[in-house]
Amino acid sequence: MSDLKALLNRYVHDSTPDAAPPFSAVSVRLQRRTRRRRALLSAVPLLLVAAAAAAVISARGPSTPTAQAPTVSAGTAPAGQSAGAGSRRGPLPDGQGSCIESYNLATLKQRAFAFDGTVTATADQKPSDSDDTPSGFLAVTFTVNEWFRGGDQNTVTITMMEPALLSAQEMSYRVGTRLLVTGEADRGRPLQASTATAWVCGFTHYYDQPTANAWRQTFKG
Amino acid sequence: LQRVTHVRTPSASTGDEVAALYARTCRPLIGLLTSIGGSRSEAEEIAQDAYVKVLQQWPTIRSYDDPDAWVRTVAVRLLISRHRRATVATLGLRRLAAQARQDEPELTADSVATATALRRLPVPQRAAVILHYVLDLPLHDVAEHLQLPVGTVKSRLSRARAALAPLLRETEETKNV
Numbered sequence: 001m002s003d004l005k006a007l008l009n010r011y012v013h014d015s016t017p018d019a020a021p022p023f024s025a026v027s028v029r030l031q032r033r034t035r036r037r038r039a040l041l042s043a044v045p046l047l048l049v050a051a052a053a054a055a056v057i058s059a060r061g062p063s064t065p066t067a068q069a070p071t072v073s074a075g076t077a078p079a080g081q082s083a084g085a086g087s088r089r090g091p092l093p094d095g096q097g098s099c100i101e102s103y104n105l106a107t108l109k110q111r112a113f114a115f116d117g118t119v120t121a122t123a124d125q126k127p128s129d130s131d132d133t134p135s136g137f138l139a140v141t142f143t144v145n146e147w148f149r150g151g152d153q154n155t156v157t158i159t160m161m162e163p164a165l166l167s168a169q170e171m172s173y174r175v176g177t178r179l180l181v182t183g184e185a186d187r188g189r190p191l192q193a194s195t196a197t198a199w200v201c202g203f204t205h206y207y208d209q210p211t212a213n214a215w216r217q218t219f220k221g
Numbered sequence: 222l223q224r225v226t227h228v229r230t231p232s233a234s235t236g237d238e239v240a241a242l243y244a245r246t247c248r249p250l251i252g253l254l255t256s257i258g259g260s261r262s263e264a265e266e267i268a269q270d271a272y273v274k275v276l277q278q279w280p281t282i283r284s285y286d287d288p289d290a291w292v293r294t295v296a297v298r299l300l301i302s303r304h305r306r307a308t309v310a311t312l313g314l315r316r317l318a319a320q321a322r323q324d325e326p327e328l329t330a331d332s333v334a335t336a337t338a339l340r341r342l343p344v345p346q347r348a349a350v351i352l353h354y355v356l357d358l359p360l361h362d363v364a365e366h367l368q369l370p371v372g373t374v375k376s377r378l379s380r381a382r383a384a385l386a387p388l389l390r391e392t393e394e395t396k397n398v
Binding site: 007009 | 244253265276332335382388389
């Protein structure tokens with residue numbers, strides 16, 4: 001272990017700059033932040049109007065999905081739901097991460113692919129020179145129950161964050177878990193692990209009928 | 222709205238005190254973040270974000286037992302959070318990977334091998350390894366930095382040791398040639 005410690009110490013030493021950037025850079029960053037925050041806050045009335053409008057539309061529409069913490073229902077799983085994490089509802093947990101886009105039906109509609117599928121296999125993703133995917137990701141194979149966008153095959157393999165990174169407390173998905181999956185892909189290329197990544201942060205959900213209906217409508221419209 | 226948009230700017234004495242903390246901690250912090258994330262420019266950016274937080278919250282932070290540890294904890298969490306966000310989107314990931322390759326610090330041959338081995342680990346695992354083995358932080362402090370249970374940190378360190386074992390063998394073989 002002392003060898004490992006020595007190697008790591010040398011590496012951190014080599015990674016440390018000879019001098020720190022000037023402290024003034026921090027003040028400049030703070031000022032830039034402050035200006036940006038003021039600009040954002042000046043948009044608050046508009047955002048409030050938009051949020052109110054969205055709430056009205058949501059109240060009128062059928063079963064609009066919302067990004068909320070996953071819950072475990074007390075009763076048995078609804079018919080048609082698979083084993084594994086089948087009794088859970090809501091979005092997959094997303095670990096400590098936050099996201100570049102928030103989940104709603106408008107942002108959902110912009111995704112490259114979406115399907116209702118059941119996990120049938122998972123495999124480690126090994127990083128290599130030709131593949132930017134870091135470890136911490138799995139190649140996850142699904143039997144597809146229904147395509148909403150981006151494919152028509154019976155099975156598909158895509159990249160997903162490994163369950164341990166999504167939640168340290170529980171196995172967020174496993175073989176048998178039925179999910180509503182969406183994410184981004186290299187558009188124009190076949191959907192596979194090296195080209196397609198499932199998004200978390202509300203975009204990938206445990207299966208439930210109302211959310212599946214909403215997704216179907218969203219991608220039809 | 223007027224009340225909400227008022228953003229406090231730090232006083233001169235706060236600026237001086239934070240500048241002193243910055244002078245004391247910034248260089249090793251950038252080294253730590255670079256060795257975990259692999260990119261010097263990203264490390265500098267995140268360090269600045271952490272010191273911005275220090276400036277904004279200095280009256281509270283200055284009363285802590287160890288403000289230096291506070292800024293390190295915040296910076297490591299910012300780094301991990303940033304990598305998580307980036308890895309959510311394939312395109313963002315590729316941009317980050319390309320950027321990281323351009324910003325790598327100049328390393329000795331041994332350190333290149335260490336960097337290569339470390340980059341096979343997810344960023345939170347790298348952070349656990351470096352905090353524990355380089356900074357000698359006890360497990361519960363590493364867990365605090367990473368917002369994880371101690372048991373998870375233990376298992377991550379164990380996986381990391383297994384993953385880094387070939388690095389030690391390679392180094393040993395090189396010495397024997």
